[in-house]
Amino acid sequence: MDKIICNNCNHLNHINTNKCTKCDNSLRNYAYFKNDFKDFYKLFSSDNLDLLEKLPLTDTAYDSILNSIIDIGGENLNPMPSQIDTRKLIQISKPYARVQYDNSNRHPGYYSYYSFNNIFINRLTPHQLIPGAIVHELSHHIFNEIIEQSLMHLLNIRKSLYVESFAWYLTLQNDYFKIVNEYLSHRVQEYFLPDHFNGYSSLNQLLDDGVDLDGEKIETSLNMGHAISDDVIFVLEKYITRSLDVKSEYIGYHNVDYEISPLDEQKKLDMMYTILFTTFESVYRHKRDMQPILSDMNESFIRYNI
Numbered sequence: 572m573d574k575i576i577c578n579n580c581n582h583l584n585h586i587n588t589n590k591c592t593k594c595d596n597s598l599r600n601y602a603y604f605k606n607d608f609k610d611f612y613k614l615f616s617s618d619n620l621d622l623l624e625k626l627p628l629t630d631t632a633y634d635s636i637l638n639s640i641i642d643i644g645g646e647n648l649n650p651m652p653s654q655i656d657t658r659k660l661i662q663i664s665k666p667y668a669r670v671q672y673d674n675s676n677r678h679p680g681y682y683s684y685y686s687f688n689n690i691f692i693n694r695l696t697p698h699q700l701i702p703g704a705i706v707h708e709l710s711h712h713i714f715n716e717i718i719e720q721s722l723m724h725l726l727n728i729r730k731s732l733y734v735e736s737f738a739w740y741l742t743l744q745n746d747y748f749k750i751v752n753e754y755l756s757h758r759v760q761e762y763f764l765p766d767h768f769n770g771y772s773s774l775n776q777l778l779d780d781g782v783d784l785d786g787e788k789i790e791t792s793l794n795m796g797h798a799i800s801d802d803v804i805f806v807l808e809k810y811i812t813r814s815l816d817v818k819s820e821y822i823g824y825h826n827v828d829y830e831i832s833p834l835d836e837q838k839k840l841d842m843m844y845t846i847l848f849t850t851f852e853s854v855y856r857h858k859r860d861m862q863p864i865l866s867d868m869n870e871s872f873i874r875y876n877i
């Protein structure tokens with residue numbers, strides 16, 4: 572996996588970071604954080620489209636994708652002893668996404684939000700809700716990471732800003748995919764911290780706003796979200812011990828009006844592959860429109876991380 576060394580403490584950091592996770596030294600990682608339109612055409616080439624069309628996402632591939640994601644946080648691989656506390660969670664998140672207070676107050680209506688590999692916590696969020704907020708936003712990040720690593724694995728390429736922007740675009744472009752994303756993050760949050768769980772609020776908001784959405788597709792998306800939440804839990808359980816005040820193994824889907832059961836493994840992989848392929852193909856077919864859109868996202872990654 573691509574790494575960048577810290578010249579202050581020699582720690583090996585994941586390639587898409589600009590601050591050392593050990594000592595916070597600036598890594599001056601300008602080689603990664605540069606926005607070059609030529610990289611767009613290299614990624615969305617006809618060769619890559621052909622490659623993607625020929626290669627399905629297999630369960631072995633998917634396992635190795637999840638393991639690469641676990642590796643990113645490797646330095647913290649001793650799971651938390653018992654109590655989940657904010658300081659520890661910030662540390663665990665660091666190699667994935669940096670946690671900080673939102674001084675700009677960009678989304679005053681939310682306890683927290685996730686943007687371009689950063690987790691922002693509203694200054695007014697009650698203390699006891701901060702751990703849950705971090706786990707929720709970190710789950711959004713891990714989901715993005717699953718998309719990125721899947722694309723990297725299938726095309727045998729390294730991580731780049733365009734790979735990250737592609738994943739970012741993919742999670743935001745489609746209402747059903749937003750449902751997958753919100754459901755899974757709430758469920759992971761509920762799984763690890765059931766005590767201070769405050770419901771599937773962002774999901775319910777999406778469902779309330781989406782009056783035109785198709786009921787069957789919503790259900791499939793929730794089932795997909797459930798299946799992927801199990802994968803995110805698999806990753807995070809290497810780092811976080813579930814806070815065990817849980818009354819029973821069964822976790823209720825508080826105030827979500829749908830029957831939810833996880834999609835079976837093969838269906839999940841097929842769906843993941845289909846979304847990856849069709850989105851990739853659509854970017855490829857609309858290069859002239861899509862290049863500036865993804866380039867803008869690259870700029871945001873640079874702004875948020877440098």
Ligand SMILES: [Zn+2]
Nearest residue numbers: 577580591594
């Ligand atoms: Zn360092």
Ligand SMILES: [Zn+2]
Nearest residue numbers: 707753756773
């Ligand atoms: Zn969310």
